[in-house]
Amino acid sequence: MASATARRAAAVLRDRIRTHRTAQRTRRTAARAARRVRTGPRALATHVIAVVPDADAATLKAVTAGLRTAGKKQGIKGRRARICRSLTGPRRLVKTVYRYTRDQVARLAAAYKPRKAEYKAVRAALLAAA
Structure with missing residues (x-):
């Protein structure tokens, strides 16, 4: 039977491994999205993931919907x-x-006027990446 100290140490190691694995998965997803965005037109969600990899699903969905609405107003439809x-x-x-180039996403981000602070941060990151 293992001692209490050994069990605690094992639990700390398990938690650390789990945390590092999650962070690595996020970094890998962002790197993959950034590489895809550089190589050709991609979906709006891929562009957002490339610049803000830690955005949650609700933010991602709301920002892409807002960018699509801005695209309708600007006449930018994508390929x-x-x-x-x-x-x-x-x-x-x-x-x-529909797939969008980096230039099209930059124009969409310039036309996109969010109200929420999270969405404003994503917009700023999209403009900085252009």
Whole structure:
């Protein structure tokens, strides 16, 4: 039977490993998104993840929706692409998506006027990355 000190030490190590693994996953996702954004047009969410990797899902969704709305007002639609998705079963549905270049995202971010502080920080990061 292990002593209490050994159990505590093992628990500290487990927590540290879990924390480092989560941070590494976030860094890897951001690096992958940044590389993809540099190589060609990508989805708005990919652009946001590339500049703000620690944004939560709700912020990501709200900012991309706001950028799309700004795009409609500016007439920036992005390049159309067709992808096959099977989200809920064996059928592979063809879906139309839009991909944006870095310049288009910079113009969208300039036209995007958020109110919430979190969204303003994301907008500033998008403008700085352009």
